[in-house]
Amino acid sequence: MDAPAPKGLPMLGLLMTVALGLADTSPPPQTIYEGGEVWTGSGFTRGAVVVEGDRIVAPGQARPDAHRVSVEGRYLTPAYGNAHAHVTPATPEASRRYTDAGVFYVWNPNTVVLGPDAKAFWARPDAYDVRVSQGGITEPGGHPERLYVEILAGPVYGGRPREWFVGNAFHYGATPAEIDAALDLLVSQGADFVKAYLLDSEHYAELRDDPDAYGRKGLNPENMPYLVAAAHARGLFVVVHVETAHDIAVAARAGADVAGHLPGYAATTEAELAGARLTPEIATLVAAAGMQVVPTYALIRGDAYDAETALSADLANVAAVQRENLRLLRVAGVKVLMGTDGFGPVWTEAEHLVEIGAMTSAEAATMVLSTGARLFPERRIGCLDPGCEADFLILDADPTQDIRALRRIAGRVMQGTALPGPEDR
Known part of the structure; x- marks a missing residue:
């Protein structure tokens, strides 16, 4: 089995397949996490996080066929x-x-x-x-x-x-x-x-x-x-x-x-x-x-x-x-x-x-x-802005109000894919 491409280089695989003439021209799937509170770097603001492939994209780039996930009442933070x-x-x-x-x-x-x-x-x-x-x-x-x-x-x-x-x-x-x-x-x-x-x-x-x-x-x-x-x-x-x-x-x-x-x-x-x-x-x-x-x-x-x-x-x-x-x-x-x-x-x-x-x-x-x-300062992580890697957590409560909320993880998204947690196994 081929070794995986390093994280932080999402275009490498695409460029290789283009060079081989095998590129898939269909856009990566999108998922919209909507209705929650999104971390800004200093606090939370209500909004949505749109994931396309392994990156976050601007809400204006969301497509009609995007999969929608309600995170109403929850808090989206960097991992x-x-x-x-x-x-x-x-x-x-x-x-x-x-x-x-x-x-x-x-x-x-x-x-x-x-x-x-x-x-x-x-x-x-x-x-x-x-x-x-x-x-x-x-x-x-x-x-x-x-x-x-x-x-x-x-x-x-x-x-x-x-x-x-x-x-x-x-x-x-x-x-x-x-x-x-x-x-x-x-x-x-x-x-x-x-x-x-x-x-x-x-x-x-x-x-x-x-x-x-x-x-x-x-x-x-x-x-x-x-x-x-x-x-x-x-x-x-x-x-x-x-x-x-x-x-x-x-x-x-x-x-x-x-x-x-x-x-x-x-x-x-x-x-x-x-x-x-x-x-x-x-x-x-x-x-x-x-x-x-x-x-x-x-x-x-x-x-x-x-x-x-x-x-x-x-x-x-x-x-x-x-x-x-x-x-x-x-x-x-x-x-x-x-x-x-x-x-x-x-x-x-x-x-x-x-x-x-x-x-x-x-x-x-x-x-x-x-x-x-x-x-990993050379990568765009620790942020939920367009262009950042789609690594984030979904919490049940606001940790800036109660630090114990860091424990209350309801979801994990790594490189754009939802990970199963202990509650799912």
Whole structure:
């Protein structure tokens, strides 16, 4: 069977058939979703979405033979994106798990080497879209080495030896030469971007040779500017794992593109919280660098992917740091992306941010609905205007009024085709 054409190139198949003299001159079928509230980018307005093939067209282009679907009383939104999810198998089952939860677009910032078959699967018009960093760049004994070698090696990777994970699950970058070698290998492996690790970088000299710090240290902060510049020279953007305020300042000064996590996502002790507190100066630095951030703040709840329990009282001080950090970043103009660190769904993270007072429902919903376009900026997604790809959701209620409405998915349309949801199986 032929490999599918990449999404975002809807004319490729048509041009090929024209070249062969086999083009079908009949127009693509149309479907009109009418009577609902349509997302504009900042709110909803009553209207209709006309789908022709895998694109949205202007209402004036609707034909008399178009199939009509009433979405009266419902809300049409862009599909959700997850900017930080580590489990993205190229399987129909994994794709359904994401799309059932409304997530069509994913970044996986650290995964084991994947071949061309995976990329072909993600390019299918009926599957979720995934970009991967392949293995992240760290130093010997740094995160995520222990995670793979001591925790995941047996149950997930069949007992593979430590040597196998080096160059697949993670790369060493203790010197510029090692960084260059790691980046060249990542390019050959088909990485879409680079993941780099900073953990307590203010204490790098103390942690570097400390055996008790195994798995909880990262790169030499002095090498970050070289890593970012070398990655950019190869056409790869850089996502940096950060733990402390010092880490994110180092990443920003180096010109990194995205902070994966924000300080305070895992801090619980007073010492950790002290190191996680941002300042207006750091927030301004992050904004000036043009860095986007992915908080993953709901991780303090434990299982952040389906838990609905209220935040425990003993985590109120953590929530206070998270709330203030996000306030400072947003006042400075930093763009915030949705990410969970896991499968999703994304709504638990959004609900957490609303619950702790870091965002209103309207602000959190806007963050969720704008993330997909930032994950694939070269494509026309995350919009419901003429010319946009026909990827959208049909919700039963307005998430800008009640963030829990993100859960209430009544329909999913991917590349112009209605997907069956869990309620249909």
